[in-house]
Amino acid sequence: MDNYKGVLVCGEMADGKLAPITIELLGVGRKLADELGEELSILLLGSKSGALGQDAIAYGADNVYISEDSLFDIYNSDAYTMATANLCKKILPSIMLFGYTDIGCDLSPRLNGRLGGGLSMECSALSIDPATKLLVTTRPVFGGNALATMLSKTARPQMATIRAKVMPPAEHNDSRQGKVIPLEDKVDPSALKVKVIEKIKEEVEGVKLEDAEVVVAGGRGMGTAADFAKLRELAGVLGGAVGGTRVACDEGWVSATLQIGQSGKVVSPKLYLAVGLSGAMAHIAGCLGSKCIVAINKDNEANIFNVAHFGIVGDWKEILPPLTEKMKELKGK
Amino acid sequence: MNIIVCVKQVLDPEIPPAKFKIDPETKQVIPPAGVPPVISVYDERAVEAACRLKDKNKGKITVISMGSEKAADVIKHAISMGADDGFVLSDPAFENLDSFGTAYVLSKAIQKIGAYDLVLCGRQAADWGAGQVGSILAEMLGIPVITLACEIEVAGANVKVKRIVSDGFEVLEAPMPSLVTVSSEIGMPRLPAGMRLMMARKKQVPVWKAADIGAEASFLDKGNAHTEVTGLSVPSRKIECEIITGATPAEAAANLAAKLANLI
Ligand SMILES: Cc1cc2nc3c(=O)[nH]c(=O)nc-3n(C[C@H](O)[C@H](O)[C@H](O)COP(=O)(O)OP(=O)(O)OC[C@H]3O[C@@H](n4cnc5c(N)ncnc54)[C@H](O)[C@@H]3O)c2cc1C
Ligand SMILES: Nc1ncnc2c1ncn2[C@@H]1O[C@H](COP(=O)(O)O)[C@@H](O)[C@H]1O
Numbered sequence: 379m380d381n382y383k384g385v386l387v388c389g390e391m392a393d394g395k396l397a398p399i400t401i402e403l404l405g406v407g408r409k410l411a412d413e414l415g416e417e418l419s420i421l422l423l424g425s426k427s428g429a430l431g432q433d434a435i436a437y438g439a440d441n442v443y444i445s446e447d448s449l450f451d452i453y454n455s456d457a458y459t460m461a462t463a464n465l466c467k468k469i470l471p472s473i474m475l476f477g478y479t480d481i482g483c484d485l486s487p488r489l490n491g492r493l494g495g496g497l498s499m500e501c502s503a504l505s506i507d508p509a510t511k512l513l514v515t516t517r518p519v520f521g522g523n524a525l526a527t528m529l530s531k532t533a534r535p536q537m538a539t540i541r542a543k544v545m546p547p548a549e550h551n552d553s554r555q556g557k558v559i560p561l562e563d564k565v566d567p568s569a570l571k572v573k574v575i576e577k578i579k580e581e582v583e584g585v586k587l588e589d590a591e592v593v594v595a596g597g598r599g600m601g602t603a604a605d606f607a608k609l610r611e612l613a614g615v616l617g618g619a620v621g622g623t624r625v626a627c628d629e630g631w632v633s634a635t636l637q638i639g640q641s642g643k644v645v646s647p648k649l650y651l652a653v654g655l656s657g658a659m660a661h662i663a664g665c666l667g668s669k670c671i672v673a674i675n676k677d678n679e680a681n682i683f684n685v686a687h688f689g690i691v692g693d694w695k696e697i698l699p700p701l702t703e704k705m706k707e708l709k710g711k
Numbered sequence: 712m713n714i715i716v717c718v719k720q721v722l723d724p725e726i727p728p729a730k731f732k733i734d735p736e737t738k739q740v741i742p743p744a745g746v747p748p749v750i751s752v753y754d755e756r757a758v759e760a761a762c763r764l765k766d767k768n769k770g771k772i773t774v775i776s777m778g779s780e781k782a783a784d785v786i787k788h789a790i791s792m793g794a795d796d797g798f799v800l801s802d803p804a805f806e807n808l809d810s811f812g813t814a815y816v817l818s819k820a821i822q823k824i825g826a827y828d829l830v831l832c833g834r835q836a837a838d839w840g841a842g843q844v845g846s847i848l849a850e851m852l853g854i855p856v857i858t859l860a861c862e863i864e865v866a867g868a869n870v871k872v873k874r875i876v877s878d879g880f881e882v883l884e885a886p887m888p889s890l891v892t893v894s895s896e897i898g899m900p901r902l903p904a905g906m907r908l909m910m911a912r913k914k915q916v917p918v919w920k921a922a923d924i925g926a927e928a929s930f931l932d933k934g935n936a937h938t939e940v941t942g943l944s945v946p947s948r949k950i951e952c953e954i955i956t957g958a959t960p961a962e963a964a965a966n967l968a969a970k971l972a973n974l975i
Contacts, residue, residue, distance in 0.1 A: 455856065480876040484858045487843030491814070491850030496937040499842045514941070519839050520740060521724050523731040526839075526943050533811075533937035571855040572885045575871070580879035592975055616975060624895060634861070634875060634896045641835065641895070643877070649975055659728050666948070670974055672967070673952070681728045686952045690967055696960035697967075704968035 382534040385411045386471035387420040388462060389434065390481055394426050398547065399477035401437055403540065405548035406504055407475050408438035410513070413506045416472065417441060421465055423450035423458065428558075435556035437548040443469075445561040452577070456570040458485050463492050464563040466535065473513050475504075476539040486539050496530025497537040500640075502544055513538065522640055522659035541644060543667070580635050585619040587636055592618025593647045595638055595665070598625040599654020599675065599694065606631035609653060612702045615709060621645065623655045639664035653694050657682025674698070712770035712828040712865065712887075714761045717817055717848070718754035718789055720782040721838040723747070731945065738943040740838075750785040753833025755792075757893040759900040760863050761831055762793035768865050770828075771795045775820050777805055777813060783916040791903030791911035798824075802920040804931040811937045812930065814847035819924040821852065829870060830890040834859055849890035857883050861896035 385407045390397040396404075404420065411418040419441040420434050427444040434442045443465055449457055462485065466474070474489075476482035478500050490497040498515035502525070505514045512529045513536040519526045530536045587593065594613040600606045606626065613620045622632035624639060638645060639661040646667030653674045655661060662685055665671065673686035676693050683689050690697055723746050732741040742748070750758075761772045774789040774797035776782040786797035800820050808816065821830060830852070832845035849856035861880070862873035869884045875896050903911065921931065929935065955970065957963030 455858075483842065484846075487846035488850060488856060490843060490937075491847035494811070494937070497810070497841075497843055498938065499840075519943070520722070520731065521837065521840070523728055524733055524740070524943055524945050526738075527941045528938050529941055530938050532935070572857060572883055574881060574883055576882040577876075578880040578882070628895060628899060635877065635879065640840075649971065656727075658725070659731075660724070671950075672971065678954075679727075683952045683954075684728070685948055685950055687950060688955055688967065688970055689952045690955050690960075690963050692960050692963065697964045700961040700964040701968055704965045705971065708968060708972040 379532055379534055382470045382472040384417040384419060384469070384471050385473040385475065386466070386469070386535070387418070387439070388474065388476045388482065388485065389420045389422040390477060390479060391422065391424060391426055391430065394429070396430055396433055396437065397477070399479060399542045401547040402542065402545040403475045403477060404434065404437040404439060406540070406545040408548060410473060410504065410506060414472070414511060419443060419469065419471070421462060423461060424448070425451055431558035435554050435558075436550050436552050438554065440556045442556060442558045443561055444558060447564065449565060449567060452574055453481050454570060454572060454574055455484050455488060456572045457565050459488050459492060460565045460569065461561065461563070462489055465561060466493055471535050474535045474537045476537070478539040478541040482539045486537055490537055493535065494533060495535045495537050496533035498528045499539045501538045501540050504538055504540070512536070518640065518663060522663040543644070543646065580633060582633065582636065584614070585617065587619045587621055587643055587645060590619035590645070591647050592616040592649045592651070593621055593638070593645050593665070593668070594618055594651045594653065595621045595623070595655060596626055596631070596653045597623035597655025597661075600626065600631060603629070603631045608698055608702075612651070612698065612705065615702055615705050616649070618647070618649070623658075623661050652682050652686065653698065655682060656680045657685060712764070712768050713826055714764060714770060714772045714829045714831060715821055715824060715827045716754070716757050716761050716772060716774045716789065716794065716831045717844070718758065718774055718776045718785050719751045719833070719836045719838070720748045720776060720778045720785045721751045721836060723749045724752065724837040733943050733945055735943055738940050748781065748784075750788050751833055751837040753835060753837070753893060753895060755900045756895055756897045757831040757833050758789045758792050758794060760860065760893050760897050762901065764829070764863060764865065765793060773797060773824055775800060775817060777801070777816050780918055786916045787911040787914055788903065790914055791908045792901055793907065797916055799916055799918045800924065801918050804921050804926070804928070807933070808931065809936045809938045810841045810843050810847055814844050814851055815930045816924070816926055817844070817848050818851040819926045820919060823919070823924050828887040830854070830888070832890065832892045834892045834894045845890060845892040852890065854888050854890055855885040856890045856892070857885055858892045859894045860891045861894055863891055
């Protein structure tokens, strides 16, 4: 166990650059590594990885492991698990950090299974226990109703996935020094059992949910697809995006890619308008970062009123149309 | 084809947050009185996925659940939906196992059941929600894993899976046997009805203990746990909500609009 040293970030790239989540992981990874007096490394996979080595160093990495193999350009669980496991067996990282992303959520548990580590998913905080030097993770459990702290006494690596925008990004400093090290082991394409046949992008009209400054979200209380569409009208007036609870997505009133919550998207707009949804913690987990939450619900005991800044108790059918009209008027001025 | 589905019995996740209580000492949740435990949401969808595969390709569905002997209820629920057989894995040594321990027990039970083409799990349990037992289990069984399925199809000797990603979908294929974790996007679970419901009620669900599946003590030893829960707390989020009123709903809406106009 004592041979395990250092922090390894499993990096991701987007549009030929380091993904924002990866820069956040380098930030927290650097802090953990400094506290332990150990090195911070990052693994970057894919044909563009070579070009990003210096950038990763400027963001705090001491070592950048790269493989410019185009096999990694599309995420394949088998290929990523093999390459990452090979590196881990060589450098024996004590701590591994992943984004709570499409890649991180698939790769980290599988790698954990292969390496026999200890993994904590969806962490909101990471720290080093001063006495034992163990990684302490904080994560939501029971659909966000409670927070648990966890640690791994003996299993290595200690692994954690972290949501985007929870940790501050690392600072870029061009004077930092580090090494770029190409991976020696190649992944044999014939060893891959899982094949990616096709990727289907779902285009959403209008403002992107994650970037929207205003989000109008609806739940079971909307009742029908036609009624749910009324939220789109208000979102249109406010220049915002529409999202839904899991129930709204289950009903098919809104696309599954627009589910907000623990198992969907996390948004942090200026204004979050929650209509006909009860505010289950698993949903709230997706919008707590909003500057202002406004609730419209006919049940004055609904949990959404415990997290909202403003609310109207009533039937949305009587409130939404005049609200939309009034907002049109006010925005028109 | 033979399908094995792993289902967990959990505290009903839909209890209102106000009723959610914990014991920070034991780091356990105190179940509210009179609220029966349920089948974990995503696991019910996994049973649904298995039933759809069976509808199309024929075959046998076996359901396993590790937990207390009461977990027979979730096995019966799965049988009432269309599963054929089921086993409860219950032993004092199985209590409070971490994800590795859980996956180990499930893997031993699966090996005892024998031939299988597919193992289905939920994407995440609705209680502790570690989000990893399926993937660890696949690694232990030495079979491919595809996570977050919203459609599962058999294509010859392969399983073809549509999985959800943040900006759409991916279609993947893997040779069977494979493990697939199921997300809610697979669709609503069927309602148990009529004969099946009666049959399930009468079904005797065998309980397998550690010795029955050949689970070795060293793998169940809490001292060897990969992860340990050191604390449990309920975050306090107290926000004073300003309730906007008016003589009529329309007036309340107008008052709200005035507030919002200042914000955006
Ligand atoms: C592990 C796990 C992960 C989950 N992940 C997510 C997630 O990512 N996102 C998510 O949303 N959920 C998630 N859930 C589900 C979550 O627990 C709730 O079941 C869900 O959010 C409830 O959706 P809802 O608010 O639309 O429905 P309900 O809870 O049924 O609420 C409907 C509300 O509408 C109100 N209403 C009804 N009619 C009207 C009307 N005419 N006018 C005004 N109000 C009205 C009612 O008073 C009620 O409060 C998850 C659950 C688990 C266990
Ligand atoms: N005690 C259990 N019994 C049966 N299946 C389980 C158990 N715990 C977890 N699983 C399966 O593993 C999935 C993921 O669980 P978790 O990693 O704990 O979130 C669940 O959706 C179940 O399919």
